[in-house]
Amino acid sequence: MLQNVDLSREVVKAEYKRLKGDLDLKLADLQRQVKTLGIPVIILFEGWSASGKGTLINQLILPLDPRGFSVYSASGPTEEEKFYPFLWRFWKRTPTRGRLAIFDRSWNRRVVTDRVEGQVKRKQLHQALEDIRSFERQLTDDGVVMVKFFLHISKKEQKQRFAALRENTATAWRVTEADLWQNKHYDEYLAAAEDMLTETDTEYAPWTVIEAHDRRFATLKTFTTVIDALNRGIAVAGRNVEEAAVPPGQPAPTISALKTTALDHVDLSRSLTAEEYAGRLKEAQTRLRELEHHIYRRRMPVVIAYEGWDAAGKGGNIRRLTQNLDPRGYEVIPITAPNDIEKAHHYLWRFWAQLPKAGHIAIFDRTWYGRVLVERVEGFCSEAQWRRAYREINAMEQQLVHFGTVLLKFWLHIDPDEQLRRFQERQEEVHKQWKITEEDWRNRAKLDQYREAVEEMLYRTSTPYAPWTIVESNCKWYARVKVLETVCEAIRERL
Amino acid sequence: MLQNVDLSREVVKAEYKRLKGDLDLKLADLQRQVKTLGIPVIILFEGWSASGKGTLINQLILPLDPRGFSVYSASGPTEEEKFYPFLWRFWKRTPTRGRLAIFDRSWNRRVVTDRVEGQVKRKQLHQALEDIRSFERQLTDDGVVMVKFFLHISKKEQKQRFAALRENTATAWRVTEADLWQNKHYDEYLAAAEDMLTETDTEYAPWTVIEAHDRRFATLKTFTTVIDALNRGIAVAGRNVEEAAVPPGQPAPTISALKTTALDHVDLSRSLTAEEYAGRLKEAQTRLRELEHHIYRRRMPVVIAYEGWDAAGKGGNIRRLTQNLDPRGYEVIPITAPNDIEKAHHYLWRFWAQLPKAGHIAIFDRTWYGRVLVERVEGFCSEAQWRRAYREINAMEQQLVHFGTVLLKFWLHIDPDEQLRRFQERQEEVHKQWKITEEDWRNRAKLDQYREAVEEMLYRTSTPYAPWTIVESNCKWYARVKVLETVCEAIRERL
Known part of the structure; x- marks a missing residue:
């Protein structure tokens, strides 16, 4: 799924400003509907170090009612968490009905980072992928709306971002040894990520790859994808919950700047x-x-x-x-x-x-x-x-x-x-x-x-x-x- | 699923005679409904050699309209079939809408017989099981009603049946070297069958184990299971096809003789x-x-x-x-x-x-x-x-x-x-x-x-x-x- 991704895509500032306000309002409105209908929502962000996951999550939560969501950051498991099966810490954090859980990295870490670092052997990999599919199917069968993002940047872009961070004494600490190791082993990560995306892209929990070189582009694509997914979830829930008078979902606007693609x-x-x-x-x-x-x-x-x-x-x-x-x-x-x-x-x-x-x-x-x-x-x-x-x-x-x-x-x-x-x-x-x-x-x-x-x-x-x-x-x-x-x-x- | 199976179950002749006629009529009626609604049906029989698959299939087709079903016997793949992926010969034989396909052994052979005989390596097994689940899911998502039987007999019973067949010159040829080999390696087959049943028992294509020591019991249990499955399939299809006036399905009769169980x-x-x-x-x-x-x-x-x-x-x-x-x-x-x-x-x-x-x-x-x-x-x-x-x-x-x-x-x-x-x-x-x-x-x-x-x-x-x-x-x-x-x-x- 990363093969034909065009990383040069971008949105000009004027266009971004024109559109963003409307997307914020739509998102806030959808959050209220999700709450009314009792739909649990999971939004997860995977992707390269320095691809801008943190910034994007911040953008996403700004228009939301803070009483209705939680953000979880899943770096490596803690010493405590290692005493449990790998999905345990994520099961615990699945959202209650009507709430959003936003994950900065997730269970997919096991089949990318852990795999590349040699902590997951070949024979465990197949099982881990099956466990992930089973987990996501169980949740979506239970009514969860799941939105999965992979933030993609090139090896060169990542290297430049690390360099820029390190030049500034205020941000230099943010670049870890593990980050530099990732850049050096970019191709191995890429292959593992490609496997992960292929094996866990399902009709119930599809992946969206975000071209993340341009922050404005990444933000607009993320917002419209979330809006579309929530609308679909609301339409499904609306059919089942007759007593709730659900207004027809407002579709995400068609944004010409997002339409450019690989072809x-x-x-x-x-x-x-x-x-x-x-x-x-x-x-x-x-x-x-x-x-x-x-x-x-x-x-x-x-x-x-x-x-x-x-x-x-x-x-x-x-x-x-x-x-x-x-x-x-x-x-x-x-x-x-x-x-x-x-x-x-x-x-x-x-x-x-x-x-x-x-x-x-x-x-x-x-x-x-x-x-x-x-x-x-x-x-x-x-x-x-x-x-x-x-x-x-x-x-x-x-x-x-x-x-x-x-x-x-x-x-x-x-x-x-x-x-x-x-x-x-x-x-x-x-x-x-x-x-x-x-x-x-x-x-x-x-x-x-x-x-x-x-x-x-x-x-x-x-x-x-x-x-x-x-x-x-x-x-x-x-x-x-x-x-x-x-x-x-x-x-x-x-x- | 074979662990708690009580192989001593049986039905007396009078009871069998009393019930069988009604089951025949019900089955014939359901076949007509299946045809009207255009529901494709797959009924497959797995199980031990000499467990009576052939006899049971004969019983099952007697009340059916012969224009509406096909019986396929899947012994080992032919030389020709070996030139294709293992599911190819079964895909080709999936039924058209409204017809029944009855399989005497099936794709599951790959994860039992082929596995025990060493033709499927450990690392291929996991993949084969996934391929089977995917195959069955695709068909049932497409409207197929799938009924899967495993005919179970004990090692001792199998040995006795082989001996009886061999005593008679008219039937001795039916016992092959492979059959005797299976009896000798009964425990290995049992373990492989148990894995297969566990890994491919799903809500869309569940297994029914048939206690096959007593032919009358096996027949009644098979008939009632098929009738129940067809009734469920008709109910689902009836909800989707409004123009077809579907009479309410007649449930299989509750047969006290079948109620006896492991507990x-x-x-x-x-x-x-x-x-x-x-x-x-x-x-x-x-x-x-x-x-x-x-x-x-x-x-x-x-x-x-x-x-x-x-x-x-x-x-x-x-x-x-x-x-x-x-x-x-x-x-x-x-x-x-x-x-x-x-x-x-x-x-x-x-x-x-x-x-x-x-x-x-x-x-x-x-x-x-x-x-x-x-x-x-x-x-x-x-x-x-x-x-x-x-x-x-x-x-x-x-x-x-x-x-x-x-x-x-x-x-x-x-x-x-x-x-x-x-x-x-x-x-x-x-x-x-x-x-x-x-x-x-x-x-x-x-x-x-x-x-x-x-x-x-x-x-x-x-x-x-x-x-x-x-x-x-x-x-x-x-x-x-x-x-x-x-x-x-x-x-x-x-x-």
């Missing part, structure tokens, strides 16, 4: 000349043909998943991928709307049924991600269904990878202008008209909703075992070569 | 003479006092949980347990109805808060099991709440045991006559009158409901890491000595 920073100007294309395409195709034999002999299953915008060039890309392959070794599986038999099963059923046999390559032209893209946007499934689908999909992909499958997921990305150009070209050229339908135009009209769905998909399903590769596809030649070379490299690494 | 066979005549009592009590108390020092020095936490019928003698038992102990090393925690603060938290919160520090003993006079006993019977929590509590409680106890806690759970058992005698004695003796209240009499009036709750509790929460000890308590002396000696033995084993 915006994809460099779509990347391209190849005709000569480069011809040379690299041929080379990669030849290599893949050779690898196909190794795959077969080693009985390695390969799954290649294509998703992308309409007209991003999936078809042509797949043709170049398979052009030189032995047809007995691969299959292209086009995915369209489910037929009646498929609709009568779990949505993952048809994908399980079409998995490649070990030693073979399956290329999916559109995939199981339809659940969180078209089905979400078009309302073909309920909100509860697509929200839990992230975890279901991650579980399936983890099972494939554990079995030894090489799994590659490509998002073919073009910008809206390029898409329009291609749509128009298709309509004008007689032999391409079959490629463009009314549906393409309808989807295009919902570009913002699709974009939000794509962003959330990339964020929640980029796992350490199955990351997404974003393919810059304004230049089709570049896109084809990138996919081919990525596939070759991934297979080579595993042989 | 009935507790030998309540066990007793001690005054002399035996005095000697063994003193000896055990002295030993425990010594062990208390070791516990402290080794920083071992000990949790002793007391549950039992009203007037079973918990108070007197606890006094004998603690009589000789150093009061700085233990605490007795009486549990009554939760106060307002406790009610404003998750029901497990107050127990977490009162866990013993490492090196100390906590004795709970009544426990977290109130959720599945008094709260269930008196309607203080919803059915969904107590059904998921088994798993929540098992998770908590597993966390304690992983932390190194010695955890003992005692059910103090007396029969209704003895209880009545003690109630009357309390009312007659002035100094004991405080011990008997109106509530005791009210509870006694609900004896059948309490008994059902106790039985299900013993069955679903007797785990390999935290088994129940049933204490025969008609003779208080016997009960006191049994608890003391059990505690000493459990601590000694862990030092």
